[in-house]
Amino acid sequence: MEVDGTLLTLLGISAGILILMGWVEQIYKGYKxxxxxxxxxxxxxxxxxxxxxxxxxxxxxxDVFIIGTNxxxxxxxxxxxxxxxxxxIRANASQSE
Amino acid sequence: MEVDGTLLTLLGISAGILILMGWVEQIYKGYKxxxxxxxxxxxxxxxxxxxxxxxxxxxxxxDVFIIGTNxxxxxxxxxxxxxxxxxxIRANASQSE
Numbered sequence: 001m002e003v004d005g006t007l008l009t010l011l012g013i014s015a016g017i018l019i020l021m022g023w024v025e026q027i028y029k030g031y032k033x034x035x036x037x038x039x040x041x042x043x044x045x046x047x048x049x050x051x052x053x054x055x056x057x058x059x060x061x062x063d064v065f066i067i068g069t070n071x072x073x074x075x076x077x078x079x080x081x082x083x084x085x086x087x088x089i090r091a092n093a094s095q096s097e
Numbered sequence: 098m099e100v101d102g103t104l105l106t107l108l109g110i111s112a113g114i115l116i117l118m119g120w121v122e123q124i125y126k127g128y129k130x131x132x133x134x135x136x137x138x139x140x141x142x143x144x145x146x147x148x149x150x151x152x153x154x155x156x157x158x159x160d161v162f163i164i165g166t167n168x169x170x171x172x173x174x175x176x177x178x179x180x181x182x183x184x185x186i187r188a189n190a191s192q193s194e
Contacts, residue, residue: 003157003158007157008154008157008158011150011151011153011154011157012150012151012154014147014150015146015147015148015150015151015154016147018143018144018146018147018150019143019144019147021143022137022139022140022141022142022143022144022147023140025137025139025140025143026136026137026139026140029135029137029139030135030137033135035134035135036135037132037135038126038127038130038132038133038134038135038136039123039135039136040119040122040123040126040127042118042119042122042123042126043119043120043122043123044119045119046115046116046118046119046122047115047116047119049112049115050111050112050113050115050116050119051112053108053109053111053112053115054108054109054112056108057105057108057109057112060100060104060105060108061100061105
């Protein structure tokens with residue numbers, strides 16, 4: 001099948017943007033509710049680890065798109081992990097009062 | 098830079114598996130606590146949409162690995178979405194009693 005490079009690039013970029021938008025929405029929801037208790041810490045740790053490997057992959061094949069999406073994915077994971085830690089501590093503190 | 102295909106395949110496969118493991122852990126946590134309220138519905142919808150595009154990408158370039166990871170990612174998203182819907186309904190029902 002004759003593969004159209006532009007179509008592939010478009011597919012890859014839109015998929016990457018959609019996934020990032022999902023995490024931005026999760027951050028917004030967490031910020032609004034100040035609660036991320038149900039979000040699994042390991043989900044974010046595993047996804048961050050996966051993003052690091054994809055980042056390596058992107059650097060090796062010098063694909064700026066893969067590097068860009070996974071760098072931003074990694075930053076979003078670190079933000080959500082930080083928020084979750086803060087809100088979980090706060091929730092536990094208010095429970096023990 | 099001379100790119101070693103096997104290293105790339107290994108990186109891609111391990112990244113994909115790590116990310117899937119993250120979602121399996123989220124499903125397990127949700128199942129244990131019967132709560133997924135803090136997990137954003139749009140996070141899963143956006144990631145499912147992104148997985149569909151990556152699936153198309155994988156089909157076009159006939160890359161079984163990309164197809165496999167994103168097919169399983171899609172299935173996991175549908176499972177988490179279904180669980181979230183059920184637990185949110187249950188939580189709302191018990192609140193209104």
